Amino acid sequence: MKRTFGSVLGLTFFLLFAVNSGLQGQVRSGTSNGNARGAHAASAPVKITLPLKKGSVRFAVIGDTGTGTSQQHELGDILLGSRQGFPYEFVLMLGDNLYGGETPADYKNKFQDVYQQLLDGKVKFYAALGNHDEPAQRFYENFNMDGKEYYRFTRGNASFYALNSNYMDKKQVDWLESELSKDSSEWKIAFCHHPPYSSGGKHGSDDQLRKVVEPIFVKYGVNVVLAGHEHFYERIKPQKGIFYFISGAGGKLRSGDVKDNSPLTAKAFDSDMSFMLIEIADDGMHFQVLSRKGETVDSGVLPNQKRQK
Amino acid sequence: MFAVLPTMKIKYGVERFVFRTLGALAVMLGMTLAGVTIQAQGTRAADVKLSAHEQHMIDAFNAHVRDYLKQRNRVSRKLPKLSREATPEQINAYQKSFVDALRAMRAGTMPGYIFKPEFAEYVRTTIQTEFPVRDRVEIKQTILEADTKGVPLKINYPYPEGKEFTQIPPTLLLKLPQLPKEVKYRFVGRHMLLVDTDNGLIVDFTPNALP
Numbered sequence: 001m002k003r004t005f006g007s008v009l010g011l012t013f014f015l016l017f018a019v020n021s022g023l024q025g026q027v028r029s030g031t032s033n034g035n036a037r038g039a040h041a042a043s044a045p046v047k048i049t050l051p052l053k054k055g056s057v058r059f060a061v062i063g064d065t066g067t068g069t070s071q072q073h074e075l076g077d078i079l080l081g082s083r084q085g086f087p088y089e090f091v092l093m094l095g096d097n098l099y100g101g102e103t104p105a106d107y108k109n110k111f112q113d114v115y116q117q118l119l120d121g122k123v124k125f126y127a128a129l130g131n132h133d134e135p136a137q138r139f140y141e142n143f144n145m146d147g148k149e150y151y152r153f154t155r156g157n158a159s160f161y162a163l164n165s166n167y168m169d170k171k172q173v174d175w176l177e178s179e180l181s182k183d184s185s186e187w188k189i190a191f192c193h194h195p196p197y198s199s200g201g202k203h204g205s206d207d208q209l210r211k212v213v214e215p216i217f218v219k220y221g222v223n224v225v226l227a228g229h230e231h232f233y234e235r236i237k238p239q240k241g242i243f244y245f246i247s248g249a250g251g252k253l254r255s256g257d258v259k260d261n262s263p264l265t266a267k268a269f270d271s272d273m274s275f276m277l278i279e280i281a282d283d284g285m286h287f288q289v290l291s292r293k294g295e296t297v298d299s300g301v302l303p304n305q306k307r308q309k
Numbered sequence: 310m311f312a313v314l315p316t317m318k319i320k321y322g323v324e325r326f327v328f329r330t331l332g333a334l335a336v337m338l339g340m341t342l343a344g345v346t347i348q349a350q351g352t353r354a355a356d357v358k359l360s361a362h363e364q365h366m367i368d369a370f371n372a373h374v375r376d377y378l379k380q381r382n383r384v385s386r387k388l389p390k391l392s393r394e395a396t397p398e399q400i401n402a403y404q405k406s407f408v409d410a411l412r413a414m415r416a417g418t419m420p421g422y423i424f425k426p427e428f429a430e431y432v433r434t435t436i437q438t439e440f441p442v443r444d445r446v447e448i449k450q451t452i453l454e455a456d457t458k459g460v461p462l463k464i465n466y467p468y469p470e471g472k473e474f475t476q477i478p479p480t481l482l483l484k485l486p487q488l489p490k491e492v493k494y495r496f497v498g499r500h501m502l503l504v505d506t507d508n509g510l511i512v513d514f515t516p517n518a519l520p
Contacts, residue, residue: 101471107397131455131474135493135506136404139395147393168479170487194476203454207447208478 046078046294048085053281057156058086061191061276063094063228064130065250068110072251075273075292076114082290083118086277091115091123092160094228094247095130095193097143102134110251111142126153128162130193130228135164152179158280159185163192165209165227173212180220186304187280188222195227197236197244199262202254203229217242223305224285232258232270233289235298239264243302247289249273269297366427367486373423374503377512378491381505384410391507407508412465420464423503424515432501432518435484445520448478452519457497462516468495468502468509 050058060079065072079091098110112119119125119142127143129135138145145151149164150172161179164172180188195203196210206229217225218240228248232255236244250273258268272291279286289298359367384407391403436445455475460468468474475496485494488503492512495502501518502511 099471102397102401103470104397104401131476133474134470134509136400136509139391139393139400139403141392141394141396145393165479166474166476167482167493169482171490173479173483206451206476208444208451208480212479212483 046082046085046290047296048082048277049288049296049299050086050277050279050286051281052086053279053283055156055281057158057187057280058088059155059278060088060091061094061226061245061247061278062091062250063193063226063246063248063275064096064231064252065093065114066096066098066106066110066132067251068106068114069251071253071273071292072110072114075250075275078290078292078294079115079275080117081294082277083121083123086279086288088277089123089155091118091125092162092191092226093125093127093143094191094226094250095128095165096132096228096248096251097127097130097137099132099251102137107140126160126162128192129164129166131166133166150175152183154185156280157185158187158189159183161188161190161222163190163213165192165194165206168209168212173216176213177216177220180216180222183220186306187224187285188220189224189226190217190222191226193227194229195234195244195246195248196225197239197264198227198230198246199234199236199259199265199268200230200232200246200254201257201259205264214240214242221306224302226276230254230257232268233274233276233297234258234265234269235267235300236264237266241305243285245276245287247274247276250275267298272297362427363431366425366431369425370423370428370486374488374492377423378489380414381411381491384414385507404508407505408467408510411505411508411510415465418464420514422464423513424501426515429501429515429518432485432515433520436481436520439484440480444480448481449519451476451478452496453498455496460497460502461511462497462500462502462514464511464513466511468504468511470509 062079098106115125124144125142127137127145129137129149135149137143138147138149145162149167150162152159152161154160161176163176194206194209196214197205222242224243224245226245226247228246230246230248231252232246232249234246253273254270256270258265258270269289269291272293274289274291274297277288277290283301284304285302287300287302288296291297387410388403388406391399436448440448452475455473457472457475460472477494477496482494488494491506493504493506495504496519499519500514500516502514504511
């Protein structure tokens with residue numbers, strides 16, 4: 001009975017999703033988006049489709065950024081440009097914030113220089129740790145981790161849980177369960193590096209992580225899970241009533257890595273780098289995904305699961 | 310086996326029937342035995358009491374970890390406290406001072422001071438007995454997937470900057486002795502390391518902890 005109810009609920013969410021975003025089933029972006037390497041897109045107009053409702057919580061999501069390459073800069077320019085039309089307050093970082101070294105020069109080249117104008121504009125970055133990140137990053141002033149490998153913060157009616165999926169020990173599991181059990185926020189959003197669900201050919205779903213965290217997410221009504229690790233964008237069909245996203249193409253791209261006809265995929269984009277813009281408003285969580293050319297590659301609105309019940 | 314059978318040149322239908330039946334029976338017997346083995350292995354639940362030998366080994370391990378914590382805390386107390394809003398320069402300077410002081414204090418410490426050989430055996434047994442086959446495969450894949458070439462199997466050396474950290478599958482981590490936040494398990498290939506969280510020092514290692 002419970003399973004049937006869950007399936008119906010999941011299907012309802014998915015259909016709502018599809019209708020709202022104008023998408024039906026898997027729509028992989030074609031190669032027409034092409035490989036935009038070298039095309040500096042800073043001046044490209046960024047058309048915002050988000051509703052910009054009064055009092056909404058607005059943020060961006062980037063993952064696997066820390067390369068310091070021209071590609072990261074190009075996407076960073078679009079991220080910056082999008083703030084003109086969508087004044088987001090903060091950015092979630094989904095791990096692998098610094099690849100291949102963590103000297104002061106690395107912090108500068110792979111983070112500060114890329115996002116300096118956002119930092120100047122008082123945009124706060126909240127980081128999760130990836131498999132390329134030293135735990136010492138938790139002390140870095142611009143990652144706002146408060147010296148913790150996993151932490152929680154709130155904005156408006158939403159709680160954000162930064163998890164260290166690289167080292168999910170009992171202390172972290174207990175902390176997550178304890179925090180969620182006290183959390184009455186309307187939106188509970190978890191973000192971490194490794195994706196519990198993925199259609200990636202290189203990595204794929206992190207089943208061992210999912211076995212530990214998903215029962216907790218389900219039990220305490222986590223609405224959305226954001227992850228990186230895979231260097232592409234993927235919106236997963238709702239799983240057990242939870243919306244899962246992968247946004248791990250902020251500094252690297254694994255072109256063509258999303259498996260064709262994956263039963264998990266609601267929408268995938270793996271032909272260019274990308275990031276997400278999110279707005280939590282009264283009527284749901286709106287999202288828009290932008291490529292390095294400033295093109296919208298996915299968008300939609302998610303209903304709040306609690307309100308649906 | 311089924312794939313092999315059709316390729317065999319058997320002239321008579323009866324012989325083909327007997328061969329295939331025997332083959333099928335062999336496969337079924339194999340699967341049944343495998344199922345029994347998996348079921349038997351799966352009965353060692355996480356809450357099953359440890360043997361006296363295992364308990365003694367883990368107690369000794371925990372005691373040695375506490376010894377290390379005393380050492381590193383003596384060092385860290387002498388260092389300027391790292392702010393929770395530190396600059397990259399401050400983070401790097403803190404890590405370097407921490408590692409240098411710890412290495413000096415631990416000079417002469419031998420590998421295996423914390424990880425006794427029984428610990429690697431315990432980890433291997435845990436993986437073999439606590440997880441069904443599919444999980445075992447995934448755990449090993451996850452650990453071996455990381456690019457850790459160049460990480461030295463030497464104690465008192467810092468984990469090389471820029472090298473990937475292997476994700477420890479949470480299902481496995483939850484079955485290992487819990488560590489204080491100051492140290493972490495890491496894997497380099499099949500070998501398990503104990504690494505200081507704040508400064509990356511390789512505190513100890515044990516070879517072939519992964520089956």
